[in-house]
Amino acid sequence: MKITFTSAKATRLNLKDFSSIPMRTFWITSFAFFLCFFAWFGIVPFMPDVVRDLGLTPAQKWNSVILAVSGTVFARLIIGKLCDKHGPRLCYTWLLLLGSIPVIVCGLVKTPFQFLICRLFIGFIGASFVITQVHTSLMFASNIVGTANATSAGWGNMGGGANRLIMPLIATGIIGLGVAEADAWRVSLIIAGVVCFLMGIVYFYFTKDTPEGNFKELKAQGKEIKGKKKDEVGFLEALKDYRVWILFIVYAACFGIELTVYGTMDDYLQNTFSLNRITAGNIVLSFALMNLFARTLGGYFGDKFGKLKGLRGRVLFLVAILAIEGVMLVTFSAITSLVVGIIFLVAFSLSVQMAEGATFSVVPFINKKAIGSISGIVGAGGNVGAFLAAMLLKSKSAVAEQAALNANEGASEKIAKLAQSEAAAAAVSSGYFIIGILVFVTGILALTIKFSTADEKNAAADQVIPTEENLLPSNA
Structure with a gap:
């Protein structure tokens, strides 16, 4: 029996389309990613309440952040391999269903140790980024895949900033329903976890692995995506490819730096420019919300340069935007004027997110x-x-602050705190400078990424709308 396929990789990003398989998947995976990041960072607005409620020490508070990030590293490595083997649909479904459990349990913890364990496992939900990128890569042709990947990732990343607004609103609504204020953060996390669980069900029933169908169905029909080999072979090839590890460093220099700057900027703005916490927080929030368009721009220009100069063009744009990111951060680190500082912070935010795309x-x-x-x-x-x-x-x-406190031992509390703030600002400023230089060097390193003539031809061929001919029998 001849099988007829009615869908194919999308060659454009039509945001008004909610019915085709590629665009329906785009919308669902973007929203799922948003919810995962929302839940991953959902505790951030409530940390003062958590510290007070559980009696966390400063070290335990910092360790909770490190554990959340560490858990994500291992989860992302594992989930990528699983996506190649089982498909992004099942992987996302199980990640949402299982990932919701530590989010819910976090709202029930009674001790610092329990909280730290939950933070470790909540970090696993950060692997959602990988599945999102895999799924959009399978749904869109090469002429638009960069834009699709960047847009879905950027909109998902906003979940990490939107929770600063939405989580307090949820807590306020919960308090209005009669829940004790001390328990509002707990119930808010439980709600976030339940929503993630429900999204897992939606993902299973309303998405497919590829425009042609799910991995399992294609194999049962004796069909496979053209060029697909066993998962183990692909993973070993990935590990041996030097370009993969250069991109590993590149992503550390953009997304990794965005996370770090986003996490330290509140205090830096307060210490350097004498801003109050609310004003500093709003500036940082706007920085995070730039993901709405900035990351998309990176993918868009990557596609444009790819059209003009092939795969080498994509690399050259990546090199250029990384260099700009490094220069912007180095410059920002030396600025003491608030207005000028915000201008360069916006420029850094734009460039770092474009580099991710x-x-x-x-x-x-x-x-x-x-x-x-x-x-x-x-x-x-x-x-x-x-x-x-x-x-x-x-x-x-830490070293600078302790030195400042030692130097002002015996002084008034106000003078000691001022000295501590100034020391912290100077230390972080020098840290930003070093990081900016390393980012610039990473941009130069990215020049070593090369593609063969065959790679260029395959990329060009991928822009042709796929048909049944793109699928081969698994025993071919």
């Missing part, structure tokens, strides 16, 4: 037989970068 306009073309594995490795690089950058800033700041 540009990175994943290159990733789908490294090895189409192992898109999941490569996305997982590169995605993990972002969290490794965040961890290393955070450790650098923490070590510099």
Whole structure:
């Protein structure tokens, strides 16, 4: 019996389309990613309540952040390989269903140890980024895949900033229903976890692995995606490819740095420019919400340069935007004027998020037989970068602050705190400078990413709308 396929990879991003398989998947995976990041960082607005309720020490508070990031590294490496083997639909479904459990349990914890364990496992939900990139890579042709990847990822990343607004509103609504104010953060987390669980059900029933169908169905029909090999072969090839590890470093230098700067900017703005916490928080929030369009721009220009100069064009744009990111951060680190500082902070925010989009306009073309594995490795690089950058800033700041306190021992509390704030600002400033230089160097390193003539031809051929001919019998 001849099988007729009625769908194919999308060659444009039609945001008004909710019915075709590629665009329906785009919308669902973007929203699922938003919810995952929302739940992952959902505790952030409530940390003062958690510290007070559970009696967390400063070290335990910091360790909770490190555990959340560390858990994501391992989850991203594993989930990429699983996507290649079982398909993104099942992987996302199970990630949402299982990932909702530690989010819900976090609202029930009674001790610091229980809280830290929950933070570790909640971090696993950050692997959602990898599945999102794999799924959009399978749904869109090469002429638009960078834009699709960047847009879905950018809109998902907004969940990490939107919770600063939405979580307090949920807590306020819960209090209005009669829940004690001390328990509002707990109920808010439980609600976030339940929503993630429900989204897992939606993902299972309303998405497919590819425009032609699910992995399992295609194999049962004796069909496979053209060029697809066994998962183990693809993963080993990914590990041996030097380009994958360069992109690992590149993503550490963009997404990893965004996470670190986003996590330290509140205090830096307060210490450097004498802003109050609310004003500083709003500035940082606007920085995070730029993901609505900034990351998309990176993918869009990656696609445009790819059209003009082929795969090499995508790499050259990535190099350029990384260099700009590094220069913007170095410059920002030396500024003491609030107005000028905000201008360069916006420029840094725009460039770092565009670099993230540009990175994943290159990733789908490294090895189409192992898109999941490569996305997982590169995605993990972002969290490794965040961890290393955070450790650098923490070590510099801790030493400087302690030295300032020692030098002002016996002085009034006001003078001691002022000296501590100034020391922290100077330490973080020097840390930003070092990180900016490293980002610039990473841009130069990215020049070593090369593609063969065959890679260029395959990328060009991928822009042709797929038909049944793109599928081969699994025994061919």
